[in-house]
Amino acid sequence: MIFENTLAFAQQLDKQDILAHFRDRFYMPHHNKKPVIYLCGNSLGLQPKSAQVAVQQEFDDWAKLGVEGHFQAKNPWKFYHHFLTEKAAKVVGAKPSEVVIMNNLTANLHLMMVSFYRPSAKRYKIMMEVSAFPSDQYAMETQAKFHGFNPEEAIIELKPRKGEYTLRTEDIIAKIHEHKDELAIVMMGGVNYYTGQAFDMARIAKSAHEVGAMAGFDLAHAAGNLQLQLHDWDVDFAVWCTYKYLNSGPGGTSGVFVHERHANKPELNRFAGWWGHNEEERFLMKKGFKPMEGAAGWQLSNAQVFPMAIHKASLEMFDEAGIENLRKKSETLTGYLEFILNEINSAYKTRDEGQNSKFKIITPSDAKDRGCQLSIIVSENGKKLFDYLYENNVWPDWREPDVIRMSPVPMYNSFEDVFRIGEIIKQYYK
Numbered sequence: 048m049i050f051e052n053t054l055a056f057a058q059q060l061d062k063q064d065i066l067a068h069f070r071d072r073f074y075m076p077h078h079n080k081k082p083v084i085y086l087c088g089n090s091l092g093l094q095p096k097s098a099q100v101a102v103q104q105e106f107d108d109w110a111k112l113g114v115e116g117h118f119q120a121k122n123p124w125k126f127y128h129h130f131l132t133e134k135a136a137k138v139v140g141a142k143p144s145e146v147v148i149m150n151n152l153t154a155n156l157h158l159m160m161v162s163f164y165r166p167s168a169k170r171y172k173i174m175m176e177v178s179a180f181p182s183d184q185y186a187m188e189t190q191a192k193f194h195g196f197n198p199e200e201a202i203i204e205l206k207p208r209k210g211e212y213t214l215r216t217e218d219i220i221a222k223i224h225e226h227k228d229e230l231a232i233v234m235m236g237g238v239n240y241y242t243g244q245a246f247d248m249a250r251i252a253k254s255a256h257e258v259g260a261m262a263g264f265d266l267a268h269a270a271g272n273l274q275l276q277l278h279d280w281d282v283d284f285a286v287w288c289t290y291k292y293l294n295s296g297p298g299g300t301s302g303v304f305v306h307e308r309h310a311n312k313p314e315l316n317r318f319a320g321w322w323g324h325n326e327e328e329r330f331l332m333k334k335g336f337k338p339m340e341g342a343a344g345w346q347l348s349n350a351q352v353f354p355m356a357i358h359k360a361s362l363e364m365f366d367e368a369g370i371e372n373l374r375k376k377s378e379t380l381t382g383y384l385e386f387i388l389n390e391i392n393s394a395y396k397t398r399d400e401g402q403n404s405k406f407k408i409i410t411p412s413d414a415k416d417r418g419c420q421l422s423i424i425v426s427e428n429g430k431k432l433f434d435y436l437y438e439n440n441v442w443p444d445w446r447e448p449d450v451i452r453m454s455p456v457p458m459y460n461s462f463e464d465v466f467r468i469g470e471i472i473k474q475y476y477k
């Protein structure tokens with residue numbers, strides 16, 4: 048698409064946008080008594096108006112029914128997980144039996160590592176991207192220690208080439224083959240939280256399998272953002288949170304994918320709880336754990352109905368919008384932001400005869416290598432630009448040491464939002 052940096056053009060794109068009406072179904076935060084241009088959907092997605100209604104339903108049933116709500120609530124609590132799996136599976140490109148919603152992200156990552164990181168003296172290494180999200184770093188460090196390994200030796204970090212910010216797939220593949228005899232697992236983000244780079248999960252999983260290793264992904268920044276195909280990509284496991292692109296509330300519940308090929312392996316080591324036990328005899332209180340087939344067999348506890356009610360409401364909107372439609376809009380929306388930022392930058396380059404650009408976008412420019420987010424390193428005093436944007440009702444987020452992250456989200460951001468971001472940045476540099 049040929050973009051134009053004009054209000055009329057942005058408004059024309061909004062008019063053609065089949066998803067535009069979803070914006071009104073969210074609460075937009077206000078600042079200086081005006082709605083903000085919210086670009087933090089990669090950190091905490093906005094509140095769907097339907098979330099309160101969904102939670103109120105459970106409050107009402109709890110008040111009216113007490114413990115009987117497990118069976119008699121409108122959405123019986125005993126089966127609450129079941130209401131989420133089908134729609135969550137669509138969002139990540141999986142079969143319903145491969146998905147379960149439970150716990151929180153980092154807890155789930157550890158549970159998956161219990162099953163899929165089974166190191167031996169020779170094959171014990173974990174490969175991950177350098178500067179992964181801290182929780183993932185700490186999880187991998189302590190997993191290595193738990194099995195008696197020195198994390199310094201056990202963890203292989205994938206680093207960009209000198210002078211580059213993002214990883215090249217061919218370098219990831221080469222590294223996997225370089226460590227072919229000692230690699231136990233590749234565990235990395237689906238989209239890196241800092242650079243916004245989306246990784247080629249299918250190729251990474253394939254290479255890991257070629258050398259006899261497992262492949263797991265943390266999809267915190269990918270779920271609800273990319274069009275995922277976890278089943279077809281042959282990923283062993285994945286975990287994600289629901290409060291970022293999936294708009295399911297602060298600290299909300301989390302999702303787990305376990306590939307069908309591991310669905311029925313009771314011998315797979317796991318840390319179990321009663322909710323993973325065969326549903327037919329869960330309440331017989333018998334000795335001896337018999338896991339359910341599929342991802343459900345990794346459940347520990349009975350349903351967290353309140354966060355799950357929010358997630359249910361949000362998943363209904365994803366189902367209605369369609370992840371393919373969201374992704375299609377997202378590519379154009381983020382492409383439009385990139386176009387506007389580049390135009391502002393090149394105006395200054397021309398003025399300084401190419402000497403100075405004001406900022407650099409470190410996120411890959413090819414749509415297939417990124418999701419919504421663009422990460423920007425500002426040449427001079429990035430925090431000052433960030434503060435200016437914030438005061439002027441544009442809310443990106445700031446990540447130490449020096450990145451401004453902007454994520455226009457197809458569910459509730461508009462092309463006009465993106466146009467206005469450009470106008471405010473121009474005003475700052477005037």
Ligand SMILES: *Cc1c(COP(=O)(O)O)cnc(C)c1O
Nearest residue numbers: 151152153180182240265267288
């Ligand atoms: C947001 C995020 C987390 C957060 O973990 P919680 O357990 O939900 O607190 C972990 N890992 C990655 C990659 C993230 O982006």
